[in-house]
Amino acid sequence: MIRLVGVGKTYEDGTVAVQELDLDVQRGELVVLVGPSGCGKSTTLKMINRLIEPTSGQIFIDGQDVTQADPVQLRRGIGYVIQQIGLFPHQKVIRNVMTVPLLYGESTATARERARELLDLVGLDAATYGDRYPHQLSGGQRQRVGVARALAANPPVLLMDEPFGAVDPVVRIRLQDEFLKIQRELGKSVVLVTHDIDEAVRMGDRVAVFETGGRLAQFGTPAQLLAHPADEYVEDFVGATRGLRRLTVTPIDPEHLEPLDGVSTGDLGSAIDVDATLEEALAAMLRDDKPLVGVRSGAQFVGVLTPAGIHRQLRASLK
């Protein structure tokens, strides 16, 4: 869907923001760019919608070279959530979200209807918040409006620059979950920027780890990244607690379950779904203060998971 080939950006003052970047995003995939401040994440994103022109390389969307496209037309097919949100302070929330449909030449009534749907989609009641101005919203609410505005044209591609940056960790996780749900429904191709490795492994189908100076250090699934960091830099970046993070990205493997027979009913706390992750399994054990957790598929018990089982599975997934 999106393909970057040897893309580089050197600013006029000589700052190398991005160098020799190869990256691809499949249709419906969510790719996260993660890295420390100033490593060229925003620059990369803005090159995709031509807010910044690359100094080398090529970028294709759907096989079409973006530098050949009319930038205005190109951007209308790409939703963009800017790092600083950038809502129009002189317009009401509903009007902000109506901007893109109106640009497309929709009637005011249609645009308003669409904006209401989108506000609902991002969890803001249009009747309550639609008629407010951006300064009358909290940071998190503003970010939701930013996301709604980017979705307004129903673009196949979505670029999001730290879309959940301005909120506390709890709200952040909720926004992430909500967005993942929306993403599963709408199936957009998304490039999301963050400097938070937890957010990256939570959200990304694949994650690109950047190094200062705009070098791509590793590009792979969260599980690959955590299990096999390409070099010391990535290992350092994913952190000493990467073992814990791997729990988050490793789903339960029925192979490593133990049979239900012989388990005393006293040891059995709550049961979790077979689609859950190892993190959820361990969390359930700790919460119930039990040595194991039941795993079921629908209404059917398929086995139990123990701490040893989790360990076995993590080791197996390293191979």
Added chain:
Amino acid sequence: MLADVWGYLTDGSHWSGSTGIAAFLVQQLLLTVTAMVIAMVVGLPLAMYAGHRHRFGFLAVNVSNVGRAVPVFAVLLVLSLGPVGSEEFGPYGRAGLATLISLVLFALPPLITNTYVGITEVDNDIVEASRGMGMGERKVFTSVELPLAMSVIMTGVRLALVQVWATATIAALVAGPGLGRIITRGFANHRTYEVVAGAVLVAVVALLLEGLAVLAERYADPMRRAQRSDRRGRRTTLREEPLPEAVV
């Protein structure tokens, strides 16, 4: 003294005739409005373009310094003695053209500087967001930069207006048109009350113009509407409300 001034201003005979108060008042208002219209037609588009492109900033900001450094009187004198002359110029009276030209010149600096600064100071993130959404340059300008710069631009218009009005009074010193003539006439004939009456008129109209400009400023600035909605009693809730399940 005050009684004399009052008597002068309320005597209808002083208002009528070709050298009466009314004629001079209308003349000076005409001068002011004409100069403002010309200055805005010339200055605003230039400053808007420069602001939108974030270019020629050096020029735009320095015209105001030049404007402050050059005395009005000198410009008027040079113009009326020189090529333009001090002939009657339509409804603008004696030395009308020289007066108009210098008024336009003095209206330009606040207009250009405020417009340029107002537009370049619009939050760059907001401008970038609008481009990112697929607005063309014209649209970015009309629906984002211009509305957000409106209050600064209108302040420039107000400054220019009041300045032009005050400067127009001085035009009388080169035997030009306007209410200044009442003041110079009073001086020449040792009629202090006439001098004071002229000054009072100039000041009152200046206040009226300023008031009008402030009203226009309020009306034109969309950010005021945004802020007004706070005072209409709908209090801001900064609390995160419990969320309904997101649905498509």
